[in-house]
Amino acid sequence: xxxxxxxxVMLLIWLMSGSVYTLAISREVAYLHTDRTVYIAGEKIFYxxxxxxxxxxxxxxxxxxxxxxxxxxxxxxxIKRRIKIESGMxxxxxxxxxxxxxxxxxxxxxxxxxxxxxxxxxxKNEIVIVNRFDKDMHFKISTAGNKIxxxxxxxxxxxxxxxxxxxxxxxxxxxxxKTNIKAxxxxxxxxxxxxxxxxxxxxxxxxxxxKQPNHPTFKKYLEERNEKILKGRVxxxxxxxxxxNATVLLSCIDTVANLQxxxxxxxxxxxxxxxxxxxxxxxFFTIREMPVNQHWKIxxxxxxxxxxxxxxxxxxDISNYRDFLTKAQNIAYVNTTxxxxxxxxxxxxxxxxxxxxxxxxxxxKSVLLSDYTSLNDFKEIVVELFPxxxxxxxxxxxxxxxxxNSQKMFSDAEIAIFLDGVYVDDVDKIMKLGSEQIKKIxxxxxxxxxxxxxxxxxxxxxxxxxxxxxxxPCSFSLRIKNDKINGFDxxxxxxxxxxxxxAFPFFKQLLYWNPNLKIKEQESTGFxxxxxxxxxxxxxxxxxxxxxxxxxxxxxxIQVSNQxxxxxx
Amino acid sequence: MKRHLIFVVLLISITAxxxxxxxxxxxxxxxxxxxxxxxxxFEKKGYKGEQFFNKVWMQSDILLSTGKMVLGEKVKxxxxxxxxxxxxxxxxxxxxxxxxxxxEFWLKDEKxxxxxxxxxxxxxxxxxxxxxxxxxxxxxxxxxALYIQRKISIVDKDNVTIDGILRRQETIRATPLYYLKxxxxxxxxxxxxxxxxxxxxxxxxxxxxxxxxxxxxxKLKTEKDLIRLIKLLNDQETLxxxxxxxx
Numbered sequence: 001x002x003x004x005x006x007x008x009v010m011l012l013i014w015l016m017s018g019s020v021y022t023l024a025i026s027r028e029v030a031y032l033h034t035d036r037t038v039y040i041a042g043e044k045i046f047y048x049x050x051x052x053x054x055x056x057x058x059x060x061x062x063x064x065x066x067x068x069x070x071x072x073x074x075x076x077x078x079i080k081r082r083i084k085i086e087s088g089m090x091x092x093x094x095x096x097x098x099x100x101x102x103x104x105x106x107x108x109x110x111x112x113x114x115x116x117x118x119x120x121x122x123x124k125n126e127i128v129i130v131n132r133f134d135k136d137m138h139f140k141i142s143t144a145g146n147k148i149x150x151x152x153x154x155x156x157x158x159x160x161x162x163x164x165x166x167x168x169x170x171x172x173x174x175x176x177x178k179t180n181i182k183a184x185x186x187x188x189x190x191x192x193x194x195x196x197x198x199x200x201x202x203x204x205x206x207x208x209x210x211k212q213p214n215h216p217t218f219k220k221y222l223e224e225r226n227e228k229i230l231k232g233r234v235x236x237x238x239x240x241x242x243x244x245n246a247t248v249l250l251s252c253i254d255t256v257a258n259l260q261x262x263x264x265x266x267x268x269x270x271x272x273x274x275x276x277x278x279x280x281x282x283x284f285f286t287i288r289e290m291p292v293n294q295h296w297k298i299x300x301x302x303x304x305x306x307x308x309x310x311x312x313x314x315x316x317d318i319s320n321y322r323d324f325l326t327k328a329q330n331i332a333y334v335n336t337t338x339x340x341x342x343x344x345x346x347x348x349x350x351x352x353x354x355x356x357x358x359x360x361x362x363x364x365k366s367v368l369l370s371d372y373t374s375l376n377d378f379k380e381i382v383v384e385l386f387p388x389x390x391x392x393x394x395x396x397x398x399x400x401x402x403x404x405n406s407q408k409m410f411s412d413a414e415i416a417i418f419l420d421g422v423y424v425d426d427v428d429k430i431m432k433l434g435s436e437q438i439k440k441i442x443x444x445x446x447x448x449x450x451x452x453x454x455x456x457x458x459x460x461x462x463x464x465x466x467x468x469x470x471x472x473p474c475s476f477s478l479r480i481k482n483d484k485i486n487g488f489d490x491x492x493x494x495x496x497x498x499x500x501x502x503a504f505p506f507f508k509q510l511l512y513w514n515p516n517l518k519i520k521e522q523e524s525t526g527f528x529x530x531x532x533x534x535x536x537x538x539x540x541x542x543x544x545x546x547x548x549x550x551x552x553x554x555x556x557x558i559q560v561s562n563q564x565x566x567x568x569x
Numbered sequence: 570m571k572r573h574l575i576f577v578v579l580l581i582s583i584t585a586x587x588x589x590x591x592x593x594x595x596x597x598x599x600x601x602x603x604x605x606x607x608x609x610x611f612e613k614k615g616y617k618g619e620q621f622f623n624k625v626w627m628q629s630d631i632l633l634s635t636g637k638m639v640l641g642e643k644v645k646x647x648x649x650x651x652x653x654x655x656x657x658x659x660x661x662x663x664x665x666x667x668x669x670x671x672x673e674f675w676l677k678d679e680k681x682x683x684x685x686x687x688x689x690x691x692x693x694x695x696x697x698x699x700x701x702x703x704x705x706x707x708x709x710x711x712x713x714a715l716y717i718q719r720k721i722s723i724v725d726k727d728n729v730t731i732d733g734i735l736r737r738q739e740t741i742r743a744t745p746l747y748y749l750k751x752x753x754x755x756x757x758x759x760x761x762x763x764x765x766x767x768x769x770x771x772x773x774x775x776x777x778x779x780x781x782x783x784x785x786x787x788k789l790k791t792e793k794d795l796i797r798l799i800k801l802l803n804d805q806e807t808l809x810x811x812x813x814x815x816x
Contacts, residue, residue: 222600259606260604262600271600272600273600300811355635357604357635358606358669359606360606361606361634361667361668361669361670362607362608362667362668362669369585394732427615444608446608446609447608448606448607448608448609449605449606449607449608449609449611449657449660449662449664449706450604451604451605452657452659452660454609493655569776
């Protein structure tokens with residue numbers, strides 16, 4: 001019997017650890033490699049995001065959407081970017097507004113599924129941004145020091161340059177010897193500011209993440225495997241309680257009636273998958289069949305929201321770096337004047353036409369208003385052109401009903417009205433529209449189903465100049481803009497004409513950025529770039545991950561000095 | 570006592586684990602499930618014969634033209650109307666699904682046998698107005714594919730007296746149509762399952778067809794024979810497009 005008990009206990013432990021394991025296996029860890037750590041407002045931050053499986057450290061193929069937030073100390077996010085991830089990698093650029101104030105900023109990267117864990121497991125790094133016109137530079141940073149360059153002992157790559165000191169406007173060739181590993185790297189060559197970042201390398205970031213977090217018992221945030229997940233809730237504004245079982249409808253401006261819906265769960269929350277179709281569009285939410293005299297509202301979660309404010313201990317004075325920052329301001333000024341700022345080129349990907357979540361796919365009775373004499377309003381249009389539609393008044397409220405084709409009678413039940421593709425819950429919103437405004441009307445006079453929603457009929461009105469934009473479609477609606485996802489874009493290197501034209505100013509603090517350098521097994525590789533007229537110490541920094549999940553960090557120094565000038569001396 | 574305690578803890582943890590997993594799956598499924606669209610269906614009764622390909626409701630996976638998949642919905646294929654009928658279990662109503670929304674569907678019977686249907690578009694003439702869309706069973710897929718339109722046709726109309734009332738009764742029966750899809754994406758219609766009809770479509774393959782049927786010891790008489798012949802032809806690497814006109 002004792003043996004039997006022992007097995008039971010073992011089974012119990014196995015089951016309990018099993019529930020933990022199911023969550024642990026999908027934990028992701030992010031590392032964001034930025035081209036530099038010091039920027040001038042108006043410049044671009046080039047980044048490469050590595051999204052890895054926390055257990056295997058291999059690129060994660062789970063989340064396809066990532067979030068990057070830039071914020072100042074004790075402030076709300078200044079910049080928010082939703083980015084596309086492919087096979088655990090993403091790269092692109094963030095344009096810094098000219099108006100940013102000087103100071104220390106925190107750049108944060110995470111995915112929706114990472115929100116199931118504490119925010120301390122998000123990727124965070126401190127960068128410095130200086131306004132171009134800030135001459136005083138009275139700000140502090142939290143980190144400082146000189147620990148920038150150190151050849152990683154563990155580095156499996158042999159990286160070399162011909163020499164360590166280069167002339168201005170000279171070609172630099174970097175060689176990576178043959179190796180037996182496959183890896184994906186990001187490379188940047190930038191002027192050394194001596195300001196050390198809080199998270200210097202991918203090795204450091206992964207070692208910080210080695211500590212296993214407490215696993216939640218329930219995954220509140222689902223993985224965004226293909227599409228964005230929009231999360232929200234229906235709240236009673238009077239009692240503050242979350243409402244369960246409420247139907248939330250979503251539609252957006254289009255030339256076809258479109259709909260998506262979600263029903264709030266027992267906690268009053270709802271989730272919706274937002275496909276590519278919704279990218280960059282205005283989203284119109286409403287609640288279906290809200291009880292009379294109730295005051296419900298829809299709240300949508302901010303996917304970028306960070307619950308913990310960044311409260312750094314800003315103790316290091318920047319006086320030691322003033323010369324560097326002033327030089328950076330001057331270079332940014334020259335580049336802005338001569339328009340020689342970094343250009344980006346977008347990765348060419350096969351663009352698939354997004355599929356519209358149409359309410360119906362069948363043939364509707366369609367009328368083009370231009371085919372008929374001008375009619376003043378919707379009532380006149382209905383009387384003249386749609387005998388199967390009836391507008392009546394009940395309890396002082398207008399109602400639209402359709403003649404049911406099969407039952408041969410007008411139904412009292414709800415029909416769905418769409419104006420420019422958007423669901424409208426009040427017929428008053430369309431009554432004033434006549435031939436002047438309306439382009440086309442489609443009517444479905446049969447009882448329709450969409451998922452589990454049933455409508456006695458559908459009327460879809462398409463106007464000539466998006467009348468919906470001028471109206472509130474529903475009594476209880478929420479209208480939000482769904483910003484476009486950022487695809488892959490990359491830094492373009494300078495043209496040869498720019499480099500050879502001595503009359504043209506050529507000052508760069510970022511000499512090279514390549515977010516996607518692939519190392520193949522038993523193949524040597526390399527890259528080239530040019531130094532600019534900017535003399536100083538530059539850092540060659542390489543970060544990456546091998547196919548079997550081993551992080552790679554490498555950095556070395558090169559010096560750029562005008563050798564003709566020193567020869568003259 | 571100790572043993573009972575372990576049992577209770579074990580039971581609680583199993584239940585909690587199952588509930589967590591179920592809740593997660595439910596939440597995930599509910600947001601990713603695509604929506605079906607259609608109109609209320611009222612079954613016209615009184616036919617002499619069966620109007621549905623599957624008399625009983627079958628669990629079906631449906632691939633939508635939007636590229637999304639709907640899993641495990643109860644459907645019937647009406648061969649007379651060439652429409653897919655959906656039994657919505659939540660609202661307990663039957664709906665005729667919008668045909669342009671359905672790309673493919675798989676009917677699964679209780680024994681686990683699956684019948685795969687696809688929506689086929691035939692260009693009867695170069696003009697788009699002569700297009701015909703219908704659902705057809707996928708019998709063979711390969712270089713040469715065979716699709717069977719499970720058509721139910723009205724073959725007779727008669728006046729009958731039911732419960733003392735004179736009514737018009739229509740007799741319906743299965744009248745399947747066979748379509749062969751070539752690697753060039755063109756379709757050929759086989760009028761009858763006969764060797765002569767088949768050879769008319771593939772005149773250059775007469776010797777090969779004769780040889781295959783002889784060596785495998787069968788004649789082209791039934792649907793099964795036709796499926797077998799096409800599978801054998803697909804196994805032959807030399808199969809080329811016939812020089813026949815498109816249907």
